[in-house]
Amino acid sequence: MTTTDTTDHGSAPAPAAISRWARGATNGGLTPAAGLGLGVGVLWLSLIVLLPIAAVVVNAFEDGAATFWANVTTEEALSTIRLTVGASLLVTLVNAVVGTLIAWVLVRDSFPGQRAIEVIIDVPFALPTIVAGLVLISLYGPDGPFGVNLVGTRTGVVLAMLFVTLPFVVRSVQPVLMAMERDVEEAAASLGAGGFTTFRRIILPTITPAVLAGAALAFARALGEFGSIILISANLIGKTEVASAYMLKLVESDDPVAAASVATLLLIVAIVVLVLLDVLQRFATRRGATTPDLPGGAQ
Amino acid sequence: MKGVLRTIAVVYVLGLVALPVVTVLRSTFADGVGPVLDVLTSADFISALRLTLTVAGLAVLINTVFGVGMAILLVRYRFPGHRLLNAVIDLPVSISPVVVGIALILVYGTDGWFGPNVEAAGFQVIFATPGMVVATVIISLPLVVREVIPTLAEEGTEQDQAAQSLGANAVQRFRRITLPTIRWALAYGVVLSLARSLGEFGAVRVVSGSVAGESQTLTLFVNDSYQEFGPDAERAAFSAAFVLMMIAVLFIVLIALLRPKEKS
Numbered sequence: 001m002t003t004t005d006t007t008d009h010g011s012a013p014a015p016a017a018i019s020r021w022a023r024g025a026t027n028g029g030l031t032p033a034a035g036l037g038l039g040v041g042v043l044w045l046s047l048i049v050l051l052p053i054a055a056v057v058v059n060a061f062e063d064g065a066a067t068f069w070a071n072v073t074t075e076e077a078l079s080t081i082r083l084t085v086g087a088s089l090l091v092t093l094v095n096a097v098v099g100t101l102i103a104w105v106l107v108r109d110s111f112p113g114q115r116a117i118e119v120i121i122d123v124p125f126a127l128p129t130i131v132a133g134l135v136l137i138s139l140y141g142p143d144g145p146f147g148v149n150l151v152g153t154r155t156g157v158v159l160a161m162l163f164v165t166l167p168f169v170v171r172s173v174q175p176v177l178m179a180m181e182r183d184v185e186e187a188a189a190s191l192g193a194g195g196f197t198t199f200r201r202i203i204l205p206t207i208t209p210a211v212l213a214g215a216a217l218a219f220a221r222a223l224g225e226f227g228s229i230i231l232i233s234a235n236l237i238g239k240t241e242v243a244s245a246y247m248l249k250l251v252e253s254d255d256p257v258a259a260a261s262v263a264t265l266l267l268i269v270a271i272v273v274l275v276l277l278d279v280l281q282r283f284a285t286r287r288g289a290t291t292p293d294l295p296g297g298a299q
Numbered sequence: 300m301k302g303v304l305r306t307i308a309v310v311y312v313l314g315l316v317a318l319p320v321v322t323v324l325r326s327t328f329a330d331g332v333g334p335v336l337d338v339l340t341s342a343d344f345i346s347a348l349r350l351t352l353t354v355a356g357l358a359v360l361i362n363t364v365f366g367v368g369m370a371i372l373l374v375r376y377r378f379p380g381h382r383l384l385n386a387v388i389d390l391p392v393s394i395s396p397v398v399v400g401i402a403l404i405l406v407y408g409t410d411g412w413f414g415p416n417v418e419a420a421g422f423q424v425i426f427a428t429p430g431m432v433v434a435t436v437i438i439s440l441p442l443v444v445r446e447v448i449p450t451l452a453e454e455g456t457e458q459d460q461a462a463q464s465l466g467a468n469a470v471q472r473f474r475r476i477t478l479p480t481i482r483w484a485l486a487y488g489v490v491l492s493l494a495r496s497l498g499e500f501g502a503v504r505v506v507s508g509s510v511a512g513e514s515q516t517l518t519l520f521v522n523d524s525y526q527e528f529g530p531d532a533e534r535a536a537f538s539a540a541f542v543l544m545m546i547a548v549l550f551i552v553l554i555a556l557l558r559p560k561e562k563s
Contacts, residue, residue: 030376033469038372044365045387048437052402053390055412059405098311105308109301117312119555123320125491126547126554128498130518131540134525135319138326138537145322163319166312217392224395226501227518231525244397248505251401260405263398270393 056267059260071261076237076246081262083154084243085269088222091161095218096211099169106170107177124166129227132163137231152234157242160229161222168221169214176210208284216277220270323544327537338538346512347520347539354428354503354516355496358435362492366443367485371477373444374451391440399437400505403430426508431516434502439495446488447481454480487557494550498543517543 030038060068071077106118124132136159140150150156180203188198226244233240243266250259327335338344373385391399407424408414417424424430458480462472478485500518509519517539525536 052406055405056402102308126494126550128543130500130521131543134540135323139319139322220393
């Protein structure tokens with residue numbers, strides 16, 4: 001077994017084969033087994049991710065660009081896209097500010113109940129979106145304890161998006177803040193920099209890449225959010241119908257081409273915003289002191 | 300200043316997340332435990348629970364095998380298209396679950412690219428369990444890979460090479476060296492995937508058809524019950540949501556326990 005295994009990777013005598021394997025493992029060459037694994041993995045990814053996405057784009061343009069354009073510019077499509085993109089941008093902005101603030105408080109402050117807050121941050125990740133929707137409607141719906149009824153309002157839509165995107169910026173900024181050396185700040189302070197100057201000149205450049213990375217994830221999530229929104233939005237056409245709900249309606253009324261068109265437009269918006277944030281992030285990383293070391297490998 | 304920031308952070312988090320969660324508990328048990336138990340023992344609920352466990356279990360199994368394999372390939376080998384492959388794995392998290400569902404219909408549905416061939420082979424994907432499993436797999440695709448990669452990269456290949464030179468075969472090296480190295484990261488990834496899979500709604504909603512007692516998962520059960528209106532339907536929705544919420548709480552505790560282990 002041993003000999004076959006080593007000679008598998010080359011016909012040279014055993015010691016040479018091992019060193020070749022070692023080189024292969026660290027900087028390059030695929031062994032036959034790895035090659036097979038890669039083939040299977042890529043085939044699987046193609047079948048479940050690449051082909052389906054290609055199918056969306058192809059279907060969107062199947063009847064020509066004019067049909068695509070007509071599908072995404074109907075009154076209903078326009079209003080749903082405007083609402084979805086607008087609300088997602090707003091939610092991303094709020095997250096960038098409040099998420100950074102929360103991360104800051106969790107890292108630099110200490111108070112009773114901090115652990116609890118730390119755990120609660122993860123709730124939106126673990127809670128199924130439809131349950132999140134039910135949660136929001138029982139609080140801000142007609143029978144809510146505050147007498148505030150947000151069902152069928154755009155505020156309700158934004159609130160649902162804020163709920164599900166809460167952890168993204170917090171969790172990407174937190175590790176960077178934790179890794180930051182305090183002495184640079186102390187040096188700045190000793191040189192007479194005020195709290196705001198220190199924040200703007202020292203802290204902000206360091207955490208900006210992480211904020212942007214978290215913001216990108218939050219934006220993508222908000223743009224496609226469905227489960228948490230449908231109950232509280234009540235799906236009012238022209239008012240609170242988000243893109244996901246509209247696409248589902250199109251597919252169920254047997255108009256997959258129109259659904260694919262809206263989906264393609266959303267993909268384009270997502271790509272544009274993500275690339276924009278990525279460019280900003282690279283720019284900030286070059287200017288900033290450290291590179292964010294993000295869990296989850298967000299680009 | 301610090302006090303103000305602290306207050307804003309605490310109020311925002313409690314108001315946005317903690318308060319609503321408490322409210323659901325109140326709504327679920329408004330009429331005591333009895334009616335809730337009636338819902339939880341109803342045939343539709345039990346069949347939804349069973350389907351959810353089947354779909355999530357299969358999806359997590361598939362993603363665990365795929366995730367560990369992909370992580371090993373991406374960390375230990377360099378090949379053309381390495382960066383592209385890396386990016387494609389992350390793609391599904393940036394896409395709306397509804398779009399994922401629609402995309403699957405366009406390929407595997409009756410009028411889809413492969414749909415007719417697949418159906419001719421006596422296999423139904425869309426409006427059947429395989430479609431729901433694949434939709435769930437896509438939605439939670441990167442979770443295991445992304446947790447395992449950093450640990451694997453940090454560990455390097457020295458031990459593996461030593462074992463290789465001592466005559467351990469690939470299976471032995473994986474079981475005795477790689478697996479112990481990545482076990483906490485893997486456990487963390489599996490918990491994250493399971494949480495995501497059990498709670499998936501949008502993508503499954505599109506490809507399931509959602510027939511009560513047949514192709515309805517727990518999340519669909521919550522939605523369909525709530526949309527029916529009436530006090531009984533509403534209680535059914537809240538009771539199922541309560542179960543999902545308890546599962547989520549369990550996962551949050553697990554995540555909190557696993558995170559320090561994974562980081563160490």
